[in-house]
Amino acid sequence: MLIGSGRSKQFLNVVDRPIGKGKNEVSLSAFAFLFSELVQYCQTRVDNVAELERKLESSGFGIGLRMLELLCHREKGNRRETRLLGILSFVHSTVWKALFGKVADSLEKSTEHEDEYMISEKELLVNRFISVPKDMGAFNCGAFVAGIVQGVLESAGFPARVTAHFVPVEGQPRPRTTLLIKFSEEVVERDRQLGG
Numbered sequence: 001m002l003i004g005s006g007r008s009k010q011f012l013n014v015v016d017r018p019i020g021k022g023k024n025e026v027s028l029s030a031f032a033f034l035f036s037e038l039v040q041y042c043q044t045r046v047d048n049v050a051e052l053e054r055k056l057e058s059s060g061f062g063i064g065l066r067m068l069e070l071l072c073h074r075e076k077g078n079r080r081e082t083r084l085l086g087i088l089s090f091v092h093s094t095v096w097k098a099l100f101g102k103v104a105d106s107l108e109k110s111t112e113h114e115d116e117y118m119i120s121e122k123e124l125l126v127n128r129f130i131s132v133p134k135d136m137g138a139f140n141c142g143a144f145v146a147g148i149v150q151g152v153l154e155s156a157g158f159p160a161r162v163t164a165h166f167v168p169v170e171g172q173p174r175p176r177t178t179l180l181i182k183f184s185e186e187v188v189e190r191d192r193q194l195g196g
Contacts, residue, residue: 025101032129039130039141049139053164057147064151071098080156084183084191087158088117095152099145100125105176115188117181119149120167124177140164142177149179159184 042055072080075094081087092107096119110116126141142164150162160183166175 031125035126035141035144036129038144049136052139053143056141056143057150057162060144060147060149061151061154064148064153065155066151067095067098067148068152068155071095083194084158084187087153087156088181091149091152092119095149099148113182115183115185117183119179119181120176121178122169122172122176123174127177138166140166140177142179145177146179149181153181153183158187160187 038059039052039056042052042059046052046055071090071094081090088107093103096102096104104119105122106118106120108118108120110118124142124145126144130141132139146162146164150160153160153162160181162182163180165178165180167178168175
């Protein structure tokens with residue numbers, strides 16, 4: 001319901017307001033602080049590194065579910081991808097841009113398995129300000145982003161297992177983060193039928 005007349009319109013209910021694009025920017029220091037708190041919160045509730053990564057994935061998964069709805073509404077006029085390469089391109093470009101302000105560094109298909117794809121980032125934002133103690137081994141905060149990507153894919157009807165891995169790069173002091181996306185067999189078969 002609108003109140004007033006002419007140019008000034010006031011909405012009584014938040015649901016009645018139009019969805020605007022907004023500024024889409026969050027202070028980097030605010031994000032780093034909140035993410036650090038999330039990691040510390042999760043760390044106090046687990047016993048090992050694998051559980052911590054699963055907890056971060058779970059936190060990201062819920063964000064991914066909602067992210068797809070928002071981006072499909074804003075960017076695609078409520079249209080959804082039906083093809084495997086289409087959804088991967090959507091994640092690599094549109095989702096990544098909404099999360100990090102840029103397109104992901106690379107999207108590659110595995111040469112060994114037809115159901116595996118990789119999204120790589122030289123310096124993933126969630127790993128940028130994290131110092132991992134030696135006793136935590138190869139703990140990767142990219143598990144949070146892997147959860148987001150998995151949530152987007154699951155919500156879009158492309159069930160997959162997404163994991164984050166460090167990959168050493170020759171001549172670079174820090175390894176890059178690679179998200180390994182392994183689609184379920186039904187997704188690969190459906191895409192094969194749509195293409196054939």
